[in-house]
Amino acid sequence: MNADSILERGPLLVRDWLVSFLPEPARWLAGSLLAITAVIVAFASLFALLTLIERKVLARVQNRPGPNRVGIPLTKIRLFGLGQPLADGIKMLTKEDIVPRSADRVLHFLAPVALLAFAILTFAVIPFGRHLVPVELEAGVLYFFAAGAATELAVFMAGWASRNKYSLLAAMRALAQLISYELPLLLSVVPVVMLAGTLSTTGIVERQGGWTFGLLPQWHVFTPWGAAGFAIFFVAALAESNRSPFDLPEAESELIAGHLTEYSGFKYALFFMAEYFGMCALCGMGVTLFLGGWQAPLSFLAFIPSYIWFGAKLMTLLLAFMWVRATLPRLRIDQLTRLAWKFLVPLALVNLGVAAFWSLSADWTGAVRLTRWLIAAMLLAGPFVLLGRKLTAGLAPRIYRYAT
Amino acid sequence: MMALILIALVTLASAAAAMLLRNLIHSALLLTASWAGLAAFYLWAGAEFVAFAQVLVYVGAISMVVLFAVLLTRPPQPMPVTPPNTLGRALVALITGGAVLGVFIGAIVSSPLPATAAPAPTVSVKQLGLELAGRHAGALLIVGALLTVALLGAVVLAATDREPVGASLDDVRGRPPGTPLQKSGDAP
Numbered sequence: 001m002n003a004d005s006i007l008e009r010g011p012l013l014v015r016d017w018l019v020s021f022l023p024e025p026a027r028w029l030a031g032s033l034l035a036i037t038a039v040i041v042a043f044a045s046l047f048a049l050l051t052l053i054e055r056k057v058l059a060r061v062q063n064r065p066g067p068n069r070v071g072i073p074l075t076k077i078r079l080f081g082l083g084q085p086l087a088d089g090i091k092m093l094t095k096e097d098i099v100p101r102s103a104d105r106v107l108h109f110l111a112p113v114a115l116l117a118f119a120i121l122t123f124a125v126i127p128f129g130r131h132l133v134p135v136e137l138e139a140g141v142l143y144f145f146a147a148g149a150a151t152e153l154a155v156f157m158a159g160w161a162s163r164n165k166y167s168l169l170a171a172m173r174a175l176a177q178l179i180s181y182e183l184p185l186l187l188s189v190v191p192v193v194m195l196a197g198t199l200s201t202t203g204i205v206e207r208q209g210g211w212t213f214g215l216l217p218q219w220h221v222f223t224p225w226g227a228a229g230f231a232i233f234f235v236a237a238l239a240e241s242n243r244s245p246f247d248l249p250e251a252e253s254e255l256i257a258g259h260l261t262e263y264s265g266f267k268y269a270l271f272f273m274a275e276y277f278g279m280c281a282l283c284g285m286g287v288t289l290f291l292g293g294w295q296a297p298l299s300f301l302a303f304i305p306s307y308i309w310f311g312a313k314l315m316t317l318l319l320a321f322m323w324v325r326a327t328l329p330r331l332r333i334d335q336l337t338r339l340a341w342k343f344l345v346p347l348a349l350v351n352l353g354v355a356a357f358w359s360l361s362a363d364w365t366g367a368v369r370l371t372r373w374l375i376a377a378m379l380l381a382g383p384f385v386l387l388g389r390k391l392t393a394g395l396a397p398r399i400y401r402y403a404t
Numbered sequence: 405m406m407a408l409i410l411i412a413l414v415t416l417a418s419a420a421a422a423m424l425l426r427n428l429i430h431s432a433l434l435l436t437a438s439w440a441g442l443a444a445f446y447l448w449a450g451a452e453f454v455a456f457a458q459v460l461v462y463v464g465a466i467s468m469v470v471l472f473a474v475l476l477t478r479p480p481q482p483m484p485v486t487p488p489n490t491l492g493r494a495l496v497a498l499i500t501g502g503a504v505l506g507v508f509i510g511a512i513v514s515s516p517l518p519a520t521a522a523p524a525p526t527v528s529v530k531q532l533g534l535e536l537a538g539r540h541a542g543a544l545l546i547v548g549a550l551l552t553v554a555l556l557g558a559v560v561l562a563a564t565d566r567e568p569v570g571a572s573l574d575d576v577r578g579r580p581p582g583t584p585l586q587k588s589g590d591a592p
């Protein structure tokens with residue numbers, strides 16, 4: 001599609017039209033505020049919708065209808081339970097906010113606020129469309145992970161400020177998990193930065209443009225190192241956003257919801273909001289880094305505006321997250337850390353080497369290109385099989401003993 | 405200028421509060437806030453890359469190391485009691501503080517400042533990366549090794565002041581009923 005067509009530039013035109021009512025000095029500020037408002041409104045409503053979609057998807061997998069009672073208030077119209085998020089929000093707002101007597105009041109209050117603030121900050125550098133990136137930074141990828149790294153601090157604050165042994169223990173476990181998986185997450189991104197030669201998110205998306213044979217996309221995920229990197233990124237992102245099967249931090253059945261034990265009312269809702277925001281941001285980053293960002297999947301589909309493609313890819317990844325949650329049981333803490341340190345980190349390092357090979361063999365032409373592809377795939381498959389065997393050596397098959 | 409003063413105030417105030425508070429966790433968190441203030445200063449000065457690296461490394465990682473160190477190490481039992489506000493302490497504090505202040509003032513006075521404002525150098529992230537991985541690769545590796553050694557040292561410190569697990573278990577099993585679990589030390 002033409003980069004300057006009316007549909008592509010639509011959101012920008014609306015912004016410029018709205019801003020044009022203001023005097024010149026206030027325009028820049030108003031434009032920024034509009035972008036911030038748009039991001040927050042869009043993702044807050046997506047959050048509301050996602051809570052419903054998630055429950056519906058889980059219900060569908062478990063062969064039950066899911067929430068389907070709440071519709072439009074004061075009528076008999078149910079609309080598949082579309083009113084559920086609204087009802088949940090009202091419930092959370094009207095619930096009593098309990099702060100334990102011996103809790104550290106300031107930190108207890110600050111923890112959810114800090115978590116949400118940092119989660120929202122990460123949206124700033126994601127290119128939502130061809131012209132739609134809230135802040136263009138030269139070191140955008142670095143900014144994203146810097147803002148994300150601060151969430152660990154908020155989890156610790158929540159656990160410590162509650163003055164509850166379950167909260168503190170769970171917070172320490174959550175930190176161990178977050179720090180462990182930060183490493184494969186960052187290492188899986190390094191090849192992308194290396195091959196694209198830039199830390200800017202828009203630059204990385206533009207590098208994935210163009211078509212093989214005039215039809216097929218050139219996204220990073222379609223190269224051997226990109227596929228491996230995306231797999232590592234996906235697993236690490238699941239763990240970083242506390243999603244099942246890595247949802248140990250809140251583990252309702254073992255740690256009575258972990259660092260959230262002493263939270264109630266809207267503070268509790270804020271934690272969940274931050275979690276969903278973090279999930280959306282990580283999925284958005286995954287789309288940007290590996291799945292071609294706002295680029296269309298096939299050349300003749302490029303007439304659909306770029307932001308719609310971004311949204312479709314984002315929703316696909318989010319649904320994949322839900323699918324994983326519905327399918328896999330929760331890992332134990334030792335299995336969790338073993339997977340990160342003994343499998344994902346070495347594999348990510350191998351992937352770095354493969355990316356270096358890919359970069360050095362970029363000038364291979366003709367039929368040798370296929371050999372290049374095969375060599376890179378073999379270089380990854382070998383360590384994958386060996387590491388996987390070593391990881392489960394002596395541990396599988398697992399024998400389950402039941403209490404009699 | 406207004407922004408710089410605000411950033412400096414926040415950074416210095418949180419650093420001062422981190423020193424003055426008795427609660428170690430509060431101190432650690434305020435120290436983190438002070439590091440974040442430094443990152444804001446870098447951002448104000450136009451050093452984008454350094455600012456994000458500061459947040460990633462200090463606010464994200466080093467703060468965690470500090471918090472883990474605080475939570476995993478135990479204060480020596482019993483706590484050494486030093487009388488507060490003695491003349492000796494005040495003297496030592498004055499001498500140390502004065503020495504540091506002297507070094508700083510000396511450095512500021514002796515460094516030549518250009519009379520006219522020099523144009524801000526524009527360094528792209530790519531240039532920074534090439535410099536770091538080329539000319540200064542050795543320094544980068546040394547810093548990495550240093551941090552790893554520091555981390556390992558912290559782990560050793562945290563691990564060695566614990567009693568052997570088997571012995572304490574035997575103590576618990578062998579004790580006559582009715583006696584307290586431990587005679588001294590921390591609460592069970």
